[in-house]
Amino acid sequence: MTRSTKIVKYVSRRLFQGVPIILAIIIINFFLLNLAEGDAVDVLAGEAGSATPEYMAQLRAKFGLDQPLPVQLLVYLKNVLALDLGYSFRHDMPVSDLIFDRFFATGLLMTCTILLAVGFGVLLGLLAAMRLNTWKDAVITVFALITYATPLFWVGLMMIVVFSLKLGWLPTSGMENVAAFYEGWDRVKDIAVHLILPTVTLSLFYLALYTRMMRASMLEQYGQDYVVTARAKGLTERRITFVHVLRNALLPVVTMAGVQVGALIGGSVIVESVFAWPGLGMLAFESLFARDLNLLLGIFMLSSILVIVVNLIVDIIYCFLDPRIEVS
Amino acid sequence: MSTFWQRYKRNKSAVFGLAVIIIVIIMAATANFLYPFDPFRLAGKPLSGPGMNGFWLGSDSLGRDVAAGIVHGAKTSLLIGLIATLVAIFIGIVFGAFAGYYGGRLDDILMRITEIFQTIPSFIFAILLVAIMKPSIVSIVIAIAVVSWPGVARLVRGEFLALKNREFVQACHTLGMNDLRIMLREILPNCMSPIIVIGSLMVATAILIESGLAFLGLGDPNIMSWGFQIGAGRTMLRSAWWVCTFPGVAILITVLAINLVGEGLNDALNPRLRERN
Numbered sequence: 001m002t003r004s005t006k007i008v009k010y011v012s013r014r015l016f017q018g019v020p021i022i023l024a025i026i027i028i029n030f031f032l033l034n035l036a037e038g039d040a041v042d043v044l045a046g047e048a049g050s051a052t053p054e055y056m057a058q059l060r061a062k063f064g065l066d067q068p069l070p071v072q073l074l075v076y077l078k079n080v081l082a083l084d085l086g087y088s089f090r091h092d093m094p095v096s097d098l099i100f101d102r103f104f105a106t107g108l109l110m111t112c113t114i115l116l117a118v119g120f121g122v123l124l125g126l127l128a129a130m131r132l133n134t135w136k137d138a139v140i141t142v143f144a145l146i147t148y149a150t151p152l153f154w155v156g157l158m159m160i161v162v163f164s165l166k167l168g169w170l171p172t173s174g175m176e177n178v179a180a181f182y183e184g185w186d187r188v189k190d191i192a193v194h195l196i197l198p199t200v201t202l203s204l205f206y207l208a209l210y211t212r213m214m215r216a217s218m219l220e221q222y223g224q225d226y227v228v229t230a231r232a233k234g235l236t237e238r239r240i241t242f243v244h245v246l247r248n249a250l251l252p253v254v255t256m257a258g259v260q261v262g263a264l265i266g267g268s269v270i271v272e273s274v275f276a277w278p279g280l281g282m283l284a285f286e287s288l289f290a291r292d293l294n295l296l297l298g299i300f301m302l303s304s305i306l307v308i309v310v311n312l313i314v315d316i317i318y319c320f321l322d323p324r325i326e327v328s
Numbered sequence: 329m330s331t332f333w334q335r336y337k338r339n340k341s342a343v344f345g346l347a348v349i350i351i352v353i354i355m356a357a358t359a360n361f362l363y364p365f366d367p368f369r370l371a372g373k374p375l376s377g378p379g380m381n382g383f384w385l386g387s388d389s390l391g392r393d394v395a396a397g398i399v400h401g402a403k404t405s406l407l408i409g410l411i412a413t414l415v416a417i418f419i420g421i422v423f424g425a426f427a428g429y430y431g432g433r434l435d436d437i438l439m440r441i442t443e444i445f446q447t448i449p450s451f452i453f454a455i456l457l458v459a460i461m462k463p464s465i466v467s468i469v470i471a472i473a474v475v476s477w478p479g480v481a482r483l484v485r486g487e488f489l490a491l492k493n494r495e496f497v498q499a500c501h502t503l504g505m506n507d508l509r510i511m512l513r514e515i516l517p518n519c520m521s522p523i524i525v526i527g528s529l530m531v532a533t534a535i536l537i538e539s540g541l542a543f544l545g546l547g548d549p550n551i552m553s554w555g556f557q558i559g560a561g562r563t564m565l566r567s568a569w570w571v572c573t574f575p576g577v578a579i580l581i582t583v584l585a586i587n588l589v590g591e592g593l594n595d596a597l598n599p600r601l602r603e604r605n
Contacts, residue, residue, distance in 0.1 A: 020440070021443065021444050021447055024444045025444065025447075025448060028444075028448075032456060032457075032460055035460055035461075036460045145584065145587065145588075146580070146584060148587065149532065149536075149580055149583035149584035149587055150576075150579075150580050150583075151536055151539050151540060151543075151555075151558075151576060151579050151580070151583075152540070153540065153543045153555075153558065153559075154558060154572070154576030154579065154580070157558065157562055157565060157572045157576070158572075158573065158576070160565060161565060161569050161572075161573075165565065165566055165569075261449075262447065262448070262449035262450060263449070263450065263451070265449045265451075265452060266449050266450060266451025266452055266454075267451070269451060269452060269455065269544070270451075270540055270543070270544070273544065274562070284452065284455065285544060288455065288459055288544065288545065288546070289545070291459075293459070293460070296455075296456055296459060297456070299452065300449075300452050300453065300456050303449045303452055304447065304448050304449060307447055307448075307449055308447060311447075
C-alpha cells in the first residue's frame with residue numbers, strides 16, 4: 001500500500017472514531033438540559049407572565065415534552081443532526097443562527113491568538129534553549145512561570161488600565177468603532193486596533209505554555225544521537241540547531257497546539273467578556289445572565305465539536321510533517 | 329522523611345513557594361481574627377484609594393474593604409482548590425485503577441469515557457455545570473472536579489499497568505488476597521508520588537478555574553472570593569484601579585507558589601525524572 005492511500009485510510013478511521021465522542025457529547029447535553037430546573041414551557045410561561053396549567057400541558061404536548069425520556073432523546077438527536085440546536089427565547093432567534101452570527105469574531109480572535117502564541121512561544125523557547133543557563137534563559141523561564149499562574153481576566157483588566165485608560169493608546173472594548181462608519185481598509189485597520197489587546201491577553205497563557213514546551217523539547221533533541229553525529233561531521237552549532245534540532249523539536253509543540261484548543265475556547269469566554277468582543281464567548285457570557293440555557297448548551301456543543309475537528313486536522317498535518325509516524 | 333526534605337530544599341524556588349503558601353494558609357486561618365466582620369459589609373467611605381480612610385488596599389464602590397475581602401477570599405480559594413482536587417483525584421483513582429488493573433473490555437470502556445471528558449472544553453463545561461446546578465460551594469467543587477479528573481485517571485492507569493505484573497503483586501495473588509485489597513493496599517501506595525505531584529499542580533488550576541467562575545458571576549453569592557472582587561470592581565476600573573488589582577495579585581502569587589511547590593515535589597519524589605529538563 002502506498003503512503004497516500006494509507007493516510008486516506010487513517011483519516012477516515014479517525015473520522016469514524018470521532019462519531020461516538022460527538023454522540024456522547026450530544027447525550028450529555030441532553031441530560032444537562034433535563035437536569036436544569038424547569039423546561040422550555042416554563043420559560044415561555046414565565047415570559048408570557050401568566051399561563052394556565054391546561055395551556056402549559058398543551059404546549060408540552062406540542063413540543064413533545066410529555067413523551068418518555070428515551071423518545072425525547074431520539075428527537076433531540078435528530079434535531080441536532082439537522083443542525084437544529086433549539087430556540088433562544090431571549091433573542092427570539094434559532095440558536096444556530098445566533099452562533100453562526102458570532103462565529104466570525106471568535107474565529108478571528110482565536111486564529112490571531114494561536115499564530116501569536118505559537119510563533120513567539122517557539123521563538124522564546126528556542127532562545128532559552130540556545131542560551132541555556134544564562135540570564136536570557138532565566139528571564140524567559142521566570143516570565144513563562146509567572147504568565148502561567150496569572151488569571152486571564154486580570155491580565156485583560158490590567159492591560160485596559162495601562163494601555164487604554166492611562167496611556168490612551170488602544171480602545172477598551174468592542175470589535176470596531178460602529179459610530180464611525182468606516183469602510184474598506186479603514187474598517188480593517190479599526191478592527192485590527194481593537195484586536196490587539198484581546199489577542200495579546202488570550203495568547204499570554206499559551207505563550208508561556210509553548211515557551212516551556214519548546215525549551216524542554218529542544219533540550220531533549222540536543223541529547224539525541226543524531227546531534228552527536230552532526231557534531232562529529234563538523235557541522236556548525238548554528239546549522240545543527242536550525243536545520244536538525246529545530247525541526248524535530250517543533251513536532252510536540254504542534255500536537256500541543258491542537259490539544260490546547262479546548263482550553264483556548266474557555267479562555268476566549270473570559271477574554272471576550274472582559275473586552276466585550278462580540279464573539280461566541282461573549283454570547284455565552286450574555287446567555288449566563290439571561291439564563292438562556294438552550295443557547296449556552298448550543299455554544300458548548302459547537303465548541304466540543306470544534307475541538308474534535310481541530311485535533312483531527314492536527315493529526316493529519318502531523319502525518320505530513322513527520323514521515324516516521326506510522327499511520328496504519 | 330528527612331531525605332525527602334533534603335532533596336526538596338535543594339530546589340530554592342520550591343522552598344520559597346512553600347513559604348508563600350504557608351503565609352497564605354496562615355492568612356486564611358486567621359481571617360476571622362484579622363477582619364472579624366463580614367467582608368461584604370460597608371466598612372467606610374466607598375472608593376477610597378489604598379492607604380486612605382484607614383483602608384490598606386482601598387475600598388470598592390459599596391465601601392467594602394478590599395484587604396478584608398482578600399483575607400477572607402484566601403479561605404475560599406484554598407478550600408475550593410483543595411476539596412475539588414481531592415474529589416477529582418478520588419474519581420481519577422477509581423477510573424484509572426480499574427482500567428489499568430483489569431484491562432480488556434473494562435479498560436476500553438473506562439478510557440473511552442475518560443477520553444470524552446478530556447475532549448470537552450473544560451472551562452465552558454464547568455460554566456455550564458455551575459449554571460445548571462445554581463452557583464454554590466458544592467456546585468463549584470463538583471464542576472471543577474468533573475473537568476479535572478481525566479488527567480489523574482490516565483496517570484493512575486499507566487502506573488497500575490506498569491505495576492500489576494510485578495513480582496510483589498504476583499506474590500499477593502499467591503497469598504490469596506482479593507483484588508480490591510491488592511489494588512488499595514499494595515499497588516496504590518506505590519504510585520502515590522506522581523499522584524501527589526499532579527494533585528499539587530491541580531490545586532493551582534482549580535484556584536484559577538474558581539476565580540474565573542466567580543469573575544463571571546458564578547461564585548457562591550454568600551462567600552467572598554478573589555474572582556468575585558475582581559468581577560465586582562471591573563466596572564469601576566477607570567476610577568478605582570485598586571479594587572481589581574490587589575485580588576488579582578493575590579491569585580497570581582498563590583497560584584505561582586503552588587506551581588513552584590509542585591515542581592519541587594516532582595524533583596524530590598521522582599529523582600529519576602529530574603534530568604529531563
